[in-house]
Amino acid sequence: MxxxxxxxxxxxxxxxxxxxxxxxxxxxxxxxxxxxxxxxRYSQDLWITTQLRTRMIGDPNVASVNYNIETHRGVVHLIGLARSDAELERVTGIAASIPGVTQVVSHVLSITDPRRQRA
Structure with missing residues (x-):
């Protein structure tokens, strides 16, 4: 949340x-x-989210559909599933480069993360 x-x-x-x-x-x-x-502030956060989503969609090395993005007061929250560590680094780097972003918080799991296994 x-x-x-x-x-x-x-x-x-x-x-x-x-x-x-x-x-x-x-x-x-x-x-x-x-x-x-x-x-x-809401408009600025929406702009940040839109910029990040657009850049992710345009990047062939990112499966943008695997990510949920929420921005609050310039803090970008990423939730989702990364295909690799390199993809996650790419996404967090893109997010951090957007003007107005003050912090990037990642709750993204790797596709190999054991927490993905059902209990």
Missing amino acids: SGAVSKREHAIRAQELAFAAPGVREVINELTIDGDPGVQ
């Missing part, structure tokens, strides 16, 4: 609800506690 909530209690409740969903084995909580970022 990423984004912002107005109160700590909301972040805790969101995590509880996520864990309660059938089949959920792990919840990564990247929620921040802050107020409404406003339309301008």
Whole structure:
């Protein structure tokens, strides 16, 4: 989970609800506690996400469909499945090069990661 909530209690409740969903084995909580970022910040974050998605689609060395991108206050959160370490390095490098990005947080698993195995 990423984004912002107005109160700590909301972040805790969101995590509880996520864990309660059938089949959920792990919840990564990247929620921040802050107020409404406003339309301008939202627009900047949307622009960053769009730029990253466009660059990934245009890169023949990246399977862009394997990635989910969320941006909040300039922090890009990547979630997905990388075909290789080189692909993940490429994606994080592209993300970091976009103006306005302050941090890249990767929760991307490699295709060979044992956490992908069903319990």
